[in-house]
Amino acid sequence: MKKYNHKKIEKKWQKYWEDNLELSQAQENSDKPKFYCLDMFPYPSGAGLHVGHVENYTATDIYSRFKRMNDFNVLHPIGWDAFGLPAENFAIKQGVHPDKSTHDNIKNFINQIKSIGISYDWSREIDTSSPEYYKWTQWFFLFLYKNGLAYKKKAKANWCESCKTVVANEQVVDGKCERCGGEIIQKDLEQWFFKITDFIEDFKGENGKEFSGLINGLDKIDWPNSTKISQKNWIGKSEGTIVSFEIKISNEKSATSLNVFTTRVDTIFGCTYVVLAPESSVTSNLKSVISNQKEVDEYIEATKKKTDLERMENKEKTGVEVKGVKAINPFNNEEVPIYIADYVIGSYGTGAVMAVPAHDERDFEFANNHNLLKKGVIIPSPIKSGLLIGDEIDNVNDSYKHFDDYANKKKDNIRKGIEIFVEDGTVIDSGEYSGLKSEEAREKMTAWLEKEGKGEMKVNYRLRDWLVSRQRYWGAPIPIIYCDKCGEVAVLEKDLPVMLPTDVDFKPTGESPLAISKSFHDVTCPLCGEKARRESDTMDTFVCSSWYYLRFADSQNKEEFASRENLEKWLPVDLYMGGAEHTVLHLLYARFFTKVLAKYGYINFDEPFLKLRHQGMIMAEDGRKMSKSLGNVVNPDDVVEGFGADALRIYEMFMGPIDEMKAWSMQNVNGPKNFLDKVWKIFNEKELIDCGGDCKDIPRELPVMLHKTIKKVTIDIESFNFNTAISQMMIFINEFGKHDKLPKFAMEKFLILLAPFAPHMAEEIWSSFAEATADKSDVEKYKQSIFLQKWPEFDEAMTKDEEVEMVVQVNGKIRDRIKINTEISEEEAKKIALESEKVKVYTEGKEIRKVIYVKGKLISIVVG
RNA sequence: GCCGCGGUGGUGAAAUUGGUAUACACGCCAGUCUUAGGAACUGGUAGGUUUUCCUGUGCGAGUUCGAGUCUCGCCCGCGGCACCA
Numbered sequence: 001m002k003k004y005n006h007k008k009i010e011k012k013w014q015k016y017w018e019d020n021l022e023l024s025q026a027q028e029n030s031d032k033p034k035f036y037c038l039d040m041f042p043y044p045s046g047a048g049l050h051v052g053h054v055e056n057y058t059a060t061d062i063y064s065r066f067k068r069m070n071d072f073n074v075l076h077p078i079g080w081d082a083f084g085l086p087a088e089n090f091a092i093k094q095g096v097h098p099d100k101s102t103h104d105n106i107k108n109f110i111n112q113i114k115s116i117g118i119s120y121d122w123s124r125e126i127d128t129s130s131p132e133y134y135k136w137t138q139w140f141f142l143f144l145y146k147n148g149l150a151y152k153k154k155a156k157a158n159w160c161e162s163c164k165t166v167v168a169n170e171q172v173v174d175g176k177c178e179r180c181g182g183e184i185i186q187k188d189l190e191q192w193f194f195k196i197t198d199f200i201e202d203f204k205g206e207n208g209k210e211f212s213g214l215i216n217g218l219d220k221i222d223w224p225n226s227t228k229i230s231q232k233n234w235i236g237k238s239e240g241t242i243v244s245f246e247i248k249i250s251n252e253k254s255a256t257s258l259n260v261f262t263t264r265v266d267t268i269f270g271c272t273y274v275v276l277a278p279e280s281s282v283t284s285n286l287k288s289v290i291s292n293q294k295e296v297d298e299y300i301e302a303t304k305k306k307t308d309l310e311r312m313e314n315k316e317k318t319g320v321e322v323k324g325v326k327a328i329n330p331f332n333n334e335e336v337p338i339y340i341a342d343y344v345i346g347s348y349g350t351g352a353v354m355a356v357p358a359h360d361e362r363d364f365e366f367a368n369n370h371n372l373l374k375k376g377v378i379i380p381s382p383i384k385s386g387l388l389i390g391d392e393i394d395n396v397n398d399s400y401k402h403f404d405d406y407a408n409k410k411k412d413n414i415r416k417g418i419e420i421f422v423e424d425g426t427v428i429d430s431g432e433y434s435g436l437k438s439e440e441a442r443e444k445m446t447a448w449l450e451k452e453g454k455g456e457m458k459v460n461y462r463l464r465d466w467l468v469s470r471q472r473y474w475g476a477p478i479p480i481i482y483c484d485k486c487g488e489v490a491v492l493e494k495d496l497p498v499m500l501p502t503d504v505d506f507k508p509t510g511e512s513p514l515a516i517s518k519s520f521h522d523v524t525c526p527l528c529g530e531k532a533r534r535e536s537d538t539m540d541t542f543v544c545s546s547w548y549y550l551r552f553a554d555s556q557n558k559e560e561f562a563s564r565e566n567l568e569k570w571l572p573v574d575l576y577m578g579g580a581e582h583t584v585l586h587l588l589y590a591r592f593f594t595k596v597l598a599k600y601g602y603i604n605f606d607e608p609f610l611k612l613r614h615q616g617m618i619m620a621e622d623g624r625k626m627s628k629s630l631g632n633v634v635n636p637d638d639v640v641e642g643f644g645a646d647a648l649r650i651y652e653m654f655m656g657p658i659d660e661m662k663a664w665s666m667q668n669v670n671g672p673k674n675f676l677d678k679v680w681k682i683f684n685e686k687e688l689i690d691c692g693g694d695c696k697d698i699p700r701e702l703p704v705m706l707h708k709t710i711k712k713v714t715i716d717i718e719s720f721n722f723n724t725a726i727s728q729m730m731i732f733i734n735e736f737g738k739h740d741k742l743p744k745f746a747m748e749k750f751l752i753l754l755a756p757f758a759p760h761m762a763e764e765i766w767s768s769f770a771e772a773t774a775d776k777s778d779v780e781k782y783k784q785s786i787f788l789q790k791w792p793e794f795d796e797a798m799t800k801d802e803e804v805e806m807v808v809q810v811n812g813k814i815r816d817r818i819k820i821n822t823e824i825s826e827e828e829a830k831k832i833a834l835e836s837e838k839v840k841v842y843t844e845g846k847e848i849r850k851v852i853y854v855k856g857k858l859i860s861i862v863v864g
Numbered sequence: 865g866c867c868g869c870g871g872u873g874g875u876g877a878a879a880u881u882g883g884u885a886u887a888c889a890c891g892c893c894a895g896u897c898u899u900a901g902g903a904a905c906u907g908g909u910a911g912g913u914u915u916u917c918c919u920g921u922g923c924g925a926g927u928u929c930g931a932g933u934c935u936c937g938c939c940c941g942c943g944g945c946a947c948c949a
Contacts, residue, residue, distance in 0.1 A: 226868050236948065262949060348948045362947055462948055656877060668876060671889040727888035807884045812930045852929060854883055862929045
């Protein structure tokens with residue numbers, strides 16, 4: 001027998017597939033239903049393909065091949081997320097232009113992907129760093145801009161005073177510039193934003209159609225629950241109340257007031273002070289009346305120097321009182337002091353909060369540091385985790401009475417602010433609201449505020465607009481021109497793409513590298529023709545990846561990002577797979593882009609990815625993350641070399657559930673390798689007999705095994721349980737390997753099942769049938785690729801064994817196992833069980849109370 | 865801290881509505897073949913008892929004829945978010 005030479009055979013079929021592209025291409029004209037199966041396109045890093053890529057691409061490759069064999073017109077494309085910081089950093093370090101290093105890396109990725117037999121439609125390959133692609137990224141920018149969804153606004157950035165430039169967060173060390181050691185401050189700078197916050201809630205399209213927003217859309221798509229929850233948390237919707245506190249200046253009520261946002265208005269009678277964020281404009285409006293202006297200013301200045309990161313890291317809650325003014329609680333007219341503290345975030349809510357130290361951990365901490373009053377107004381509701389409070393105790397079991405003292409003490413501690421209580425409960429010491437449950441109190445208090453004109457219900461979101469401008473070279477230039485006369489002007493569509501200049505020094509000076517290129521920077525205004533300058537920032541790479549799945553529908557189109565016809569034909573994506581690290585950013589941005597297009601009538605769906613799955617991370621053999629510095633990285637090339645591509649594919653699928661984290665084991669690769677060797681051996685050594693339709697000579701277990709296997713493999717691929725599909729194929733081979741003569745039809749069907757997992761070996765064996773077959777009419781069939789075969793169907797009746805083992809339990813313990821015919825009646829089964837000698841030992845002389853029968857599985861006898 | 869996911873042999877892991885726990889594979893042990901190494905093949909492989917049972921799915925309760933699976937309370941590990949009022 002010739003040994004399976006994986007190197008030679010895999011090369012052979014990879015060449016065959018390249019010569020026969022129609023096997024993997026989506027068909028332009030077809031009556032078959034479409035299926036769009038997409039992988040998150042990779043960033044072509046210098047490190048090459050990672051085993052995690054292999055896991056992702058193999059899973060969807062199996063699925064795509066399976067779908068094609070089930071008569072779907074499958075679109076399974078690939079491309080390159082080529083812009084990005086790493087290429088630029090590599091360029092700076094090695095002096096190689098990012099364009100060159102990126103394209104070298106892409107070549108390497110292509111070779112590696114082809115070496116594991118992934119059936120991509122290469123005719124639709126895209127590269128986000130090519131002008132043909134980023135022309136449309138720029139078009140999207142203009143599209144958003146024209147619809148008021150892209151805008152420029154001042155935003156905080158790290159500014160180095162001596163370099164006169166912005167630096168990235170990573171370039172700030174201990175509040176100083178990494179390069180010059182100069183002081184870094186937070187400075188408001190003009191930045192570009194996309195208005196993603198417009199699409200949080202459901203919206204109407206221009207044509208009047210209703211679409212789901214970023215929150216509700218999640219309910220109608222098949223995504224991992226954890227991913228949906230992450231997105232919801234990121235959006236961070238919270239419903240609360242805005243309360244207006246009047247400001248009292250040196251004992252006079254003033255016309256000014258300040259608004260706070262709270263989700264716990266039920267605690268407002270416990271408010272003992274109010275806190276403003278340092279960014280708040282309230283203090284600047286009160287300048288003339290603040291008696292400690294200098295102290296306040298110093299605190300604000302000190303805050304400005306801190307980065308957001310430092311502000312959060314600071315564990316001590318600092319702040320200063322704004323003296324000379326007081327805030328008046330609208331509910332009880334109490335005057336409370338006003339503080340300014342950096343634990344309050346300026347950009348969220350109103351940038352001011354009412355502090356209730358008895359019921360909020362942060363306020364509690366701050367109050368302790370500054371010796372402020374604490375006043376508890378919420379106590380645990382009567383029964384909570386066995387803790388009983390107040391009058392109710394008398395109505396409950398006497399044995400609980402000893403809790404009384406404890407409960408009263410707790411209640412007292414909360415009231416005095418000695419103990420903090422942050423949950424909902426019952427309101428006390430709050431005038432007419434006392435005795436209400438937190439939730440009722442919130443409703444009634446908010447209603448009162450609205451009636452008095454002193455507040456309102458308000459929904460706030462954590463999600464901010466998306467800051468898309470980057471002061472970097474290796475990205476798509478933002479297509480905007482600044483003219484002294486006309487101001488901000490959009491580049492005309494006919495002038496797209498705004499080419500990324502190749503002649504600039506891409507090394508970072510802190511400023512946008514593009515600003516240095518005169519040929520790029522100096523232009524004439526498209527409106528008035530006067531001298532003007534280009535925007536020199538580039539776009540965040542996430543912008544490129546927010547729409548690439550649309551481009552695949554029509555990747556060569558020169559007139560549009562994709563034709564409506566092709567979008568309609570292929571979108572939305574039916575199955576999307578990629579790493580869980582993209583649960584928030586990429587997936588949220590892509591959904592945003594889809595919703596914008598839906599709103600303006602370009603597409604008629606509002607969710608881009610109907611079904612999403614993540615592959616679990618593959619760890620190194622030592623259980624740690626694979627990393628260059630630890631030297632524990634497994635290179636897929638080495639595995640292909642040593643074991644073969646098919647063995648690598650099956651190993652990665654056999655490791656465990658696709659979405660779980662798993663550790664690599666070089667030793668365990670032997671399993672799939674042995675399995676494939678066994679398959680090869682059986683097809684080469686055993687006699688395959690053509691037994692026509694009835695196959696009378698063949699023991700029934702063989703066709704039963706075949707049908708069981710077809711069923712299991714089919715269902716398991718459909719549900720992404722590749723590991724158990726493979727173990728079923730192993731069981732099949734173990735069983736068939738015991739016989740010398742094997743029915744050819746069964747082995748052929750098995751080979752078709754195996755083909756998506758081990759495409760090279762399957763093609764090789766399939767093609768070998770062409771010579772071996774006795775029936776000359778079959779020769780043509782075997783000369784074709786196995787992937788043109790139809791996926792086998794199973795006969796449910798043939799998946800059932802004739803005899804099964806029935807378990808007999810007595811009082812829940814197994815006492816006998818009896819072989820029975822599957823089809824016998826319940827009466828017969830019970831009779832057989834009760835007559836068993838082993839069972840009689842336990843039932844003799846006892847009353848049989850109950851006999852439970854589970855068809856084909858077990859009898860449970862209950863005796864007294 | 866909050867949210868999510870998980871905990872089953874020496875290892876990776878299986879297990880429809882609750883219904884035979886440990887399928888499949890790795891590793892290990894023994895045997896066959898071989899000059900030998902390796903490969904291949906056959907058998908064994910949860911623990912305790914020894915030929916018949918008992919105990920076993922992180923820990924402790926509960927529901928049930930029956931719990932890895934359901935309920936409650938803990939412990940541990942991993943991932944994400946983290947001063948969002």
